[in-house]
Amino acid sequence: MQKIMNQVQLSKQLKVSCESCSLSELCLPRGLSTKEMNILDDHIERPRNLSQNAQLYQPGDKFTGFYAVRSGGVKTYLTKKTGEQQILGFHLPGEVFGLDGMENGKQRCYATTLENTSYCILPYDQLDHLCETIPELRHQVCQLLGHEMNCDHSHLLLLGQQTAHERLATFLLNISSRFKHRGFSPTSFMLPMSRHDIAGFLGIAVETVSRLFKSFQEKGIVIINRKQVDIINLDKLNNMVANCEETD
Amino acid sequence: MQKIMNQVQLSKQLKVSCESCSLSELCLPRGLSTKEMNILDDHIERPRNLSQNAQLYQPGDKFTGFYAVRSGGVKTYLTKKTGEQQILGFHLPGEVFGLDGMENGKQRCYATTLENTSYCILPYDQLDHLCETIPELRHQVCQLLGHEMNCDHSHLLLLGQQTAHERLATFLLNISSRFKHRGFSPTSFMLPMSRHDIAGFLGIAVETVSRLFKSFQEKGIVIINRKQVDIINLDKLNNMVANCEETD
DNA sequence: TCTATAAAATGACATGGATCAAGTGTCATA
DNA sequence: TATGACACTTGATCCATGTCATTTTATAGA
Numbered sequence: 001m002q003k004i005m006n007q008v009q010l011s012k013q014l015k016v017s018c019e020s021c022s023l024s025e026l027c028l029p030r031g032l033s034t035k036e037m038n039i040l041d042d043h044i045e046r047p048r049n050l051s052q053n054a055q056l057y058q059p060g061d062k063f064t065g066f067y068a069v070r071s072g073g074v075k076t077y078l079t080k081k082t083g084e085q086q087i088l089g090f091h092l093p094g095e096v097f098g099l100d101g102m103e104n105g106k107q108r109c110y111a112t113t114l115e116n117t118s119y120c121i122l123p124y125d126q127l128d129h130l131c132e133t134i135p136e137l138r139h140q141v142c143q144l145l146g147h148e149m150n151c152d153h154s155h156l157l158l159l160g161q162q163t164a165h166e167r168l169a170t171f172l173l174n175i176s177s178r179f180k181h182r183g184f185s186p187t188s189f190m191l192p193m194s195r196h197d198i199a200g201f202l203g204i205a206v207e208t209v210s211r212l213f214k215s216f217q218e219k220g221i222v223i224i225n226r227k228q229v230d231i232i233n234l235d236k237l238n239n240m241v242a243n244c245e246e247t248d
Numbered sequence: 249m250q251k252i253m254n255q256v257q258l259s260k261q262l263k264v265s266c267e268s269c270s271l272s273e274l275c276l277p278r279g280l281s282t283k284e285m286n287i288l289d290d291h292i293e294r295p296r297n298l299s300q301n302a303q304l305y306q307p308g309d310k311f312t313g314f315y316a317v318r319s320g321g322v323k324t325y326l327t328k329k330t331g332e333q334q335i336l337g338f339h340l341p342g343e344v345f346g347l348d349g350m351e352n353g354k355q356r357c358y359a360t361t362l363e364n365t366s367y368c369i370l371p372y373d374q375l376d377h378l379c380e381t382i383p384e385l386r387h388q389v390c391q392l393l394g395h396e397m398n399c400d401h402s403h404l405l406l407l408g409q410q411t412a413h414e415r416l417a418t419f420l421l422n423i424s425s426r427f428k429h430r431g432f433s434p435t436s437f438m439l440p441m442s443r444h445d446i447a448g449f450l451g452i453a454v455e456t457v458s459r460l461f462k463s464f465q466e467k468g469i470v471i472i473n474r475k476q477v478d479i480i481n482l483d484k485l486n487n488m489v490a491n492c493e494e495t496d
Numbered sequence: 497t498c499t500a501t502a503a504a505a506t507g508a509c510a511t512g513g514a515t516c517a518a519g520t521g522t523c524a525t526a
Numbered sequence: 527t528a529t530g531a532c533a534c535t536t537g538a539t540c541c542a543t544g545t546c547a548t549t550t551t552a553t554a555g556a
Binding site for chain 2: 078080081082084086088099100101102103108109128131132138142143147148149150152153154155156157159161162200202203242243244245
C-alpha cells in the first residue's frame with residue numbers, strides 16, 4: 001500500500017499535475033472544481049522542455065492540441081516569403097496558445113521558444129470530449145478563445161492606428177500587466193524577447209525600438225538596461241497611450 | 249389539416265429556416281444533418297433587418313450570441329479616443345461574426361451595417377447547450393473560431409509587414425475570393441464599403457486608397473468605377489502579393 | 497431640376513520611420 | 527584573455543505615405 005502511494009506520488013510529481021501547478025489559477029483549469037481539474041489533468045501531456053530558439057511547430061504541422069506555457073516563453077509568428085516575421089503573440093507562463101490550428105487541423109503559424117521553456121499539451125480530441133460532460137470546462141475554453149480574439153483585435157488597433165511611440169508604450173504596459181497578473185513586480189522585470197522580436201511584434205524596425213527606448217529613458221519614463229526594464233513613471237507611460245483605446 | 253400545414257409553411261417562411269436558406273452551406277449549419285440543422289434552427293432568432301449605417305452593438309453591450317449575415321454587410325471595428333476606426337473585419341452574407349464577446353459576456357467592439365442588412369442571431373446559451381449533444385456542431389463552432397483567428401492573423405501580417413500597395417492588392421483578392429465562394433464572379437463585383445472603410449481596414453489614409461486604385465488602373469490590373477470593381481489581370485494582382493504570404 | 501451634402505479624387509507639401517552603414521557592447525568558447 | 531559571433535545602438539539619409547487644401551463627382555431631398 002505504501003508502495004502504491006509512493007508510485008502515485010511519483011507519478012503525480014512526474015506529471016506535475018494541474019492541481020499542484022502554481023499556474024493553475026492562470027491557466028485553463030481556472031475555475032474548475034478539484035474533481036474536474038483532476039479529470040482534465042489525466043489527459044494532459046506531462047511537461048516537455050525545450051531550449052532557447054527551439055521550434056514547437058510550424059505551418060503545415062498536424063494540430064494536436066492547445067499549448068500551455070509552464071516556464072520560459074514562446075512567440076508565435078507568420079512570415080513573408082522575404083523572411084520578415086510578423087509576431088502574433090508572446091506567450092508567458094500560465095498562458096495558452098496554438099488555438100488557431102482548430103480551423104482545419106493544421107498549424108498555420110510558427111511557434112518558437114524565446115528562452116529555455118517548459119510547456120504542457122492539452123490534446124484537442126480529449127479536450128473536446130471532456131467539454132461534452134464538463135460545462136464549466138466548455139465555458140473556460142470559450143472564454144479563452146474570446147480572450148485570444150480580443151488580444152488580436154487590440155493588436156490590430158495597435159498596428160493599424162498607433163504611432164511607433166504609442167506602440168512601444170502599449171507594449172511595455174501590456175507586458176507589465178501580465179507580470180503583475182502573475183504576482184511579479186509590474187514596474188521592474190526582464191523582457192524575455194529580443195529587440196528584433198519586439199520590432200516584429202510592433203511592426204516597426206529594430207532601430208526604431210532602440211531609439212524609442214532611449215527617448216523614453218531621456219524623458220524619465222523608464223530605465224532600460226539591455227533586457228531589464230524599470231518603469232519609473234507609470235503615469236507618463238499611461239498618458240502616452242491615453243488616446244489609443246476606448247476604455248469603458 | 250390544410251390550415252395547419254399553411255401555418256407551418258408560413259412559420260417556416262417567416263422564420264426563413266436554415267434548411268431553406270441559400271446560405272446554409274456557407275454558414276454555421278454547414279455539415280450538419282437535416283435533423284441537426286432543424287434542432288439548431290429552432291433556436292435561431294428570425295432575421296432582423298437594418299438599414300445602412302445602423303449599429304448592431306457597441307462596446308459594453310451584453311453579448312447574447314453569434315451573428316450571421318443573411319444579406320447586406322457589416323463592419324466590426326475598434327476606435328481610438330481620437331475617433332479613428334480600426335476596422336477588424338467586413339462580414340458578408342453567410343459569414344458569422346461577433347464571437348469575441350465570449351470572453352466576458354460583453355461586446356468589445358462596434359458592429360455597424362455597410363448597407364441594408366438582414367441577419368440572424370444564434371443565442372449563445374442555447375448554442376452552448378446544443379454543443380453538449382451535437383458533437384458535429386461543436387466541431388463547426390471550433391472550426392469557425394479557428395477560422396476567425398486565422399483571418400485576424402493574416403490581417404496582423406498585412407498591417408505589420410505589408411506596403412500600402414500590397415495591402416490593397418491583398419484586400420481585393422480577399423474580397424474576390426469571398427464573392428467566388430458564394431458563387432458570384434470573382435472578377436466583377438461591387439464593393440459594399442466606402443473608401444473610408446477600406447482605409448480603416450488597411451490602416452492607411454483614404455487618399456492613399458484613391459491614389460492606389462488609380463495606379464492599379466493605370467497598370468491595367470483593374471478597372472474601378474466608384475464601387476464597381478473589375479479585375480482585368482488577376483495574375484498581376486496575385487504577383488503584387490506574391491511575397492506576402494507563405495503558401496504551403 | 498436645382499440644391500445641399502457627403503464621398504471621392506487630386507495636388508502640394510511635410511514627416512515619421514525605414515534603410516543603410518558604422519560603431520559598440522556582451523557573451524560564449526578556446 | 528583573446529576571438530568571433532551576434533545583439534544592440536547610433537548617425538545620416540531618403541522615401542512612402544500622411545496631412546491639408548481644393549476640386550470634382552455622386553446622391554438625396556426639396
